[in-house]
Amino acid sequence: MMITTASHPLRVSFKENALLKAYVVVFFICWVITFINTTDRTNWFTENTLTAFILAVLFVGYRKFKFSDLSYTLLFVYGMLHIYGAEYTYAENPFGYWLKDTFHLERNHYDRIVHFSFGFLLTYPMRDYFINHFQWPNWVCWTLPVEITLSFSAAYELVEWAVADIFFPSEGIAYLGTQGDVWDAQKDMGLAFSGALGVMVCGYWLKRLVAK
Secondary structure (H helix, E strand, O other): OOOOOOOOOOOOOHHHOHHHHHHHHHHHHHHHHHHHHOOOHHHHHHHHHHHHHHHHHHHHOOOOOOOOHHHHHHHHHHHHHHHHHHHHOHHHOHHHHHHHHHHOOOOOOHHHHHHHHHHHHHHHHHHHHHHHHHOOOHHHHHHHHHHHHHHHHHHHHHHHHHHHHHHOHHHHHHHHOOOOOOOHHHHHHHHHHHHHHHHHHHHHHHHHHHHO
16 A cells, blocks of 8 residues: 655545544544543543644545645654643653653653654644645745744643633643743743754655655
8 A cells, every 4th residue: 555645646535545544543542542541531621622623624624635645644643642641641641751760861751752743743744735735835845834833832832821821720730741840831842843843854855865
């Protein structure tokens, strides 16, 4: 089975895309499991509100624009990382604690992994959308996703503040997961930006190597 990329013109329907159907089934099963297993339902709903919104946008917009298989794969991996973090809260994630104990780290770094993944995994689907839907110049499709990632990351930190301080103050500390780091928001944005920049640079040079 061929995995299509952003540069591939093929876009098949949902009925013909076995890979995408498998992603949808696995994701929703795991999503339900995280809801059943979580010990903090309020935090689960808080963390997954944006997830539900993004899924709705992908479903509603599917007929108008179909991402490549590679883009859907990256979106699926990021979604799985997020819902796994939301099950426990990012600051209390078991995998993060395993990393902390194994490598003698000062904190649970699972949230940092997901923030880096936000840039590393979601920048390519943005390029896919820009180059195939808007048909913008190639240089714009390489640089704009990086800029948008940084903007979205900053906007998300503002949303986190609003949710934690205004809407759900009782869940604020658990939701933010700063773990006592006063520069947590800035580091999260920096990681998202570095992930986006890294994948675009790697993708650009790989594309040049293949072209040769």
